[in-house]
Amino acid sequence: MENLIFQVEPEDKGIRIDKYLALKNAELSRSYLQKLLKEGKVKAQGESVKPNYKVQSGDVLSLEIPDAQEVDILPENIPLDILYEDEDLLVVNKPKDMVVHPASGHYSGTLVNAVLYHCRGNLSSINGVLRPGIVHRIDKDTTGALVVCKSDVIHRAMAEQLKEHSITRRYRALVQGNLKEDQGTVKAPIGRHPTDRKRMAVNDKNGKEAITHYRVLERFGCCTYIECQLETGRTHQIRVHMASIGHPLLGDTVYGSQKNPYQLQGQALHAMTLGFIHPRTGKYMEFTAPIPQYFVNFLEKLRK
Numbered sequence: 001m002e003n004l005i006f007q008v009e010p011e012d013k014g015i016r017i018d019k020y021l022a023l024k025n026a027e028l029s030r031s032y033l034q035k036l037l038k039e040g041k042v043k044a045q046g047e048s049v050k051p052n053y054k055v056q057s058g059d060v061l062s063l064e065i066p067d068a069q070e071v072d073i074l075p076e077n078i079p080l081d082i083l084y085e086d087e088d089l090l091v092v093n094k095p096k097d098m099v100v101h102p103a104s105g106h107y108s109g110t111l112v113n114a115v116l117y118h119c120r121g122n123l124s125s126i127n128g129v130l131r132p133g134i135v136h137r138i139d140k141d142t143t144g145a146l147v148v149c150k151s152d153v154i155h156r157a158m159a160e161q162l163k164e165h166s167i168t169r170r171y172r173a174l175v176q177g178n179l180k181e182d183q184g185t186v187k188a189p190i191g192r193h194p195t196d197r198k199r200m201a202v203n204d205k206n207g208k209e210a211i212t213h214y215r216v217l218e219r220f221g222c223c224t225y226i227e228c229q230l231e232t233g234r235t236h237q238i239r240v241h242m243a244s245i246g247h248p249l250l251g252d253t254v255y256g257s258q259k260n261p262y263q264l265q266g267q268a269l270h271a272m273t274l275g276f277i278h279p280r281t282g283k284y285m286e287f288t289a290p291i292p293q294y295f296v297n298f299l300e301k302l303r304k
Contacts, residue, residue: 001067008059017042017053021063022197023206028065029197036063073102073129075117078109083145083287088154088280090115093289094146096265100137102130115148123148124155135159136233141251141266144171145274145289157279162233168275169230171238172217172291174268174298175247176256179224183215186241190234199254200236202244210234212241220302223250227272239267262298270295 006024015023018037022030033042040048041064044055055061081093092111099106102113115123115133123133133148135158149155161167189207193199201207211231218225224247228238239255242248248256251264275286 002065004063004065006061006063008055008057008061010057012055013057014054016051017044017049017055017061018051020055021061022192023194025063033063036065041066073107073112073116073132075121076108076113077117078114080114080118083289084285088150088278089158090119090148090150091274091287092146092148094138094143094271096141096143096292096294099140100146101134111146111148119148119150122150124150124152126152126155126159136162138271139236139239139267139269142269142271143289143292143295144271145287146271147274147276154279158276161276165231166277168273168286169233169271170273171228171230172270172272172295173226173228173238173242174250174295175224175226175242176250177223177247178219178221179214179216179226179247181216183213186210186212186214186245188241188244190237190240200234200240202240208232208234210237210241212238214242218299218303223302225299225302238269264298265294268295268298 012020018030018033021033022028034051036042037049037051042049043062044053044059081095082090083093084091094100094111099110100112102110112132112134125132127134133150135147135149135155138144138146147158149158188202188210189204190200190210191203191207193201209232213229213231214226216224216226230237239249239252243255249267249269250262251260252267253260270291271289272291273286273288275284277284
């Protein structure tokens, strides 16, 4: 069980308690927080409060988060496109339409199910039963390179590299419209969308630092083919950042147009290059995931 304490600042006075806690805890949905409120797990000054309670300046709030109930995640014999493997880690090329780790509604067919089978259970345990071996993730519709750790020692070392922004992560993407500059940087904090909990947004108040560098590879007038390099790794970072400057990713119906005239199945985004220092050998290694066929075909169509 985890117990979190918050002191309400004057500028937050009058916000409904579920909304306040959701803004302070990007990982928790408002519906889940409302459930905790109904169960008496949220208190102000030591007294349980109702879901419609509005926080007051100086309130001391406590939030009790019960331990997650473990779910049996089963190994599944799903073919993996392995770019590299040794006794410590493996680098896989994740296909489109594959969820990285199990979650509500997706307890099978995930990358975790596949690596549990492939590694015979020899995976790091730091992120718990739902995310064994997973240090970072990419979206269901994003393809490309992902590292999986086989032990806690290797996992910690890789997580430290992620924290220090020393891992090389270059993506290929197609964005709407014609970018004015040949290259640029988007530096804008990213956090939960203030009203839509399923989306992220540029959020100056509650966001975390996020930096994306981009450069133009090809221009097609209607859209632009770019390479993005991540300096930080926030959820949906490239998708949010490119949409924030008026150039959402093609096929991204969450942050771009709902119409999707090109009939793409999700955003045109590929994690092409992944580079890091191997925790055991101390040597820098870099891997390239080939651009998926749907992406290649679409580029050829645009060139014609």
